[in-house]
Amino acid sequence: MTQLDPTILLVDDSAVNLEILSEALSRYNTVSASNGDDAMEIAFSRNKPDLILLDVIMPGIDGYEVCKILKSNEQSKDIPIIFITGQNDSESVLKGFEAGAVDYITKPFNILELKARVKTQLSIKMARDQNQRLMNKIRTVNKKLTDSIEYAQKIQNASLPSDDFLNKVLPEHFILFKPRDIVSGDFYWAEESGDKLIIVSADCTGHGVPGAFMSMFGLAYLHEVVGKNEITQPAEIINELRRIVIESLKQDEGSEVKDGMDISIVSIDKKQQVIEFAGAFNDMLLLRNKDMQIYEADHMPVSIGEINQPYTNYTINYEAGDCIYLYTDGYPSQFGGPNDKKLMQKGFRNLLLENHQYSMKEQGDIYNNFFDMWKGINDQIDDVLVIGIRL
Structure with a gap:
């Protein structure tokens, strides 16, 4: 015995x-x-x-x-x-x-x-x-992992622009940011460089911890490209980001690691009343007097891809009161509604058209409440990021 x-x-x-x-x-x-x-x-x-x-x-x-x-x-x-x-x-x-x-x-x-x-x-x-x-052991391991990820969330949030800084440099705006998990593969960034205000909305490959790692890379690269190298043209910023991602992650055509990001970048010149835009998969929407103009992003990721041409740079004269929107695919891709289907780009854009006359703060609340109502009991399938700016 x-x-x-x-x-x-x-x-x-x-x-x-x-x-x-x-x-x-x-x-x-x-x-x-x-x-x-x-x-x-x-x-x-x-x-x-x-x-x-x-x-x-x-x-x-x-x-x-x-x-x-x-x-x-x-x-x-x-x-x-x-x-x-x-x-x-x-x-x-x-x-x-x-x-x-x-x-x-x-x-x-x-x-x-x-x-x-x-x-x-x-x-x-x-x-x-x-x-x-075994369940107790799993709970212990899960708690340690969750504690670590929650601490990582604090680091990630600290890396994003502070509300005080955004309220100081941005015109009237809202940022709807809803990570799917504790940490996010989506991120946003803003910086002043000379007379230009650079605003970025990005969606890194994956979500959760893998996406969050890539988002930290993206934030660091942006500081280098814009802050250190003083590149302010959106297309040139993305070109340089792609070069750095490919080089840093040692990507080539046969590489297993092809992680990168989809991104949209706007440069605002308030003196000239001109905005420049470039994007990798993520479009920009401009709304003026109930009319929507869609500026399409290039279908080339910020990583190794089948096509590696320079990104398109749009130059747009804007009027006071124009609204621009940068967003990742999480919001329009969410399942929900009466038929449990995706909202899709059409539904998302119609939502913006119906509500763009409200203040940016009101719009942020409207889109946040609509998302929760649309999602209902469904799980959130991706990170969500929507940035609205009234020029």
Whole structure:
């Protein structure tokens, strides 16, 4: 016998029955009690048994009541109980199961049947205990991972432009940012360079932790390209980003790692009332007097791709009151609505047309509430980022 052998508590007011049971179950660790009070004291102890064989008719508190008490106590509720009794009528058996027993063995004992039923219940108990240990281990590992990711979220959020900075440099605006997981593969960025204000909306490959890693790369690269190298033309920024991504991630045509990002970049020159735009898969929308102009992005990722031509740079004269929107694909790709379908680009653009006359703050609330209503009980399938700016 080893410390791993199960322990069985035998409870019977008959010394003869306890001896028979102990001998029949000699392969296990057994402890005995001759009444309900002693049985409960053992069951509540530090070295509680793995299984209890419990007599029904005993002096003082009977087996049914002992079973109910054990099942209502946090320390002993998981210990399986088999009733042993001479009362084998259906009413007594039902009463035993209602009290919380898992099985019923009648006296006089059939030793082979007794051993088989005990073995079955112990196997179930050991399997359940093992599952519980594994679940506890998984919960511990999951908590450590979640704690780490939540700390990573703080780092990622600290890397994004602060609200104070955005309110200082941007015109009237809103930013709707809803990561699918704790951390996000979508990110936004803004910077002043000379007379230009650069605004970026980006969607990195993947979401969650892999996407968040790529977003941190993207933020660092933008600081280098715009802040250090003072490149302000959107197309040139994306060209340079693509070069750095391909070089840093050692990408080539046969490379397994082809991660990158879809991006839209706007440069605003307030003095000249001119905006420039370039995009990789992510378009820009300009709304003026209930009319929408779509500036299409190039279908080339910011990574190694089949086509590696220079990106298109749009130059647009804007008027006071014009609204521009940069966004990733998370919002229009969300499943929901009455038919549980994607909103799609058409639905998203119609939503903007219906509401662009409101203030940017009101629009942000409208689009946030609509997204939650549209999604309903569905899971969010991707990170969501929408930036609206009134020029």
